[in-house]
Amino acid sequence: MARTPPRGLPSTTPPSSATPKAEPSGWPHGVDIISISIGGGAGTTAPEFHDDNVAIACPHVSGIAAMLRQAQPSWGPAKIKSALMTTAYNTDSDGEVIKSASTGKASTPLDRGAGHVDPNRALDPGLVYDVTRTDYVDFLCSLGYTDKQIAIFNRGSSGSPSSVIDCSKKSHKKPPRFTDLNYPAFSVVLKSAKDKATQLRRLTIVGDYVEVTYKVIINTPPGVRVTVNPPTLRFIINGPTVKKYQVTFEANGEESDVYYTYGSIVWTDGKHNVTNPITVYWPDEDQVAAI
Template identity: 35%
Template sequence: MAAFTEAQSPSLLPSDVRRTKYAFMSGTSMACPTAAGVAALLKAIHPHWSPAAIRSALMTTATRLSNTNRPILDGTSSFEGTPFTYGAGLIRPNLAADPGLVYDLSLRDYEMFLCAIGYNQTIMKTFTNNYKCPLVKPDILNFNYPSITVPPLSTGSSVTVNRVLKNVGSPGTYVAQIHQPLGVLVSVKPNNLQFTKIGEERKFELTLTSTRNATSPPHDVYTFGDLIWSDGRHKVRSPITVHTTAASNDIPKQLNLGTIINL
């Protein structure tokens, strides 16, 4: 049993209209203990790292290439996979031990996350007696996760997400590299981050704008890209997933919706 994307059916068949948050999947019984073992090794090397920092190190140093040095294929077909099928990619333990930067989380981040998904004060008291959700509901897009996922983004609209990176390596300047999802314009501000010591944090914001229009079908697609921060030695990669849509009155009736497009 594992978390499952609602962008596809459990069977992955076009005729299957079911959507579920969880599904039985082959391979998780081997993948989970392997990832847990690598996480334990990282904790031994970096005893002060939080679970979020360890997860970030595993994800941002992972590769989208298989052991044949070719793109990972979808396990149910011969097509190239996407973050929906392989997540951040294959773990590379040696690189994860020295990721350069991590997306860390504090207790307050988790509390804000619970508020963002709709937990009321009664439920929140189960976790903390002192914290109260802000009057303005937090934006779940700003949860400091190592990947970036944007819900339906209609033609011409934009969304901005915020992230914080923590330095866990040597001092340096990291420059942003963007592989833009098809039909999406991505900008990052600032586009370089300078770190002078371990534990130092820097904020940045990513703005995504849909450039698709009524003459560029398909109109309802998931597209993928990457944001990479590099100092020349480290590469901190975050997958970007965007669901782009067109206004309903612009969509030709004969189109099949829900197409997945990979870079």
């Protein structure tokens, strides 16, 4: 079997001052992909050649997403994206981490996102991260958007605002945090060797089951202690289909000499592996002041 070639990967979005949150997503097969399109009439013009991995990635993943939607018509965009991301893989045919074509070194979540999409596994992901309208409104509130700005997004099928949003009066025990957006990946900013952060997530079980228990496996990023509570999620037929958990990221006191360290959280029932990349950002003093 031929070894998987290195990835010609663009970087995913690194943490910004507004939302210190990298957003790993998925990536299809191929490197230095060339697409050919015939312009004008049938064969009357010369082919146009395009060499752009990002442009070609979009129709590849879109086609897989359409396949998932056909197989699971009740799934919305968030569930489909979650299924693609949490079932992706990051190793080549020799079992080694896929290399970045630009550096020749092992790729990271900022290179490859969640990894290579796997359509077959995405059809049966086990658990998915769903995102509701309320989640997105909370996210916008946490970023400081005004009620008027949020009303532009929060529209019903008729095109008119579906409800009036007042971020200052939202019924939360705690103000919404953008880091709690129910995304299938974790991006954490630790500003010092003693810093600590928590993030909340919830998982929805999909597919056929009678009783199943998922246990967490933590691949800890260097310099960080990671705690998941609860460490197991148990689902039974006719019981709740959604379970919440909290992740605590705590610097272990060692000064980091790199800007990023990486790890993952995997929920497994022995059949399904629901993988969530972790990217930890260690800003220097000047960057801390800007965040």
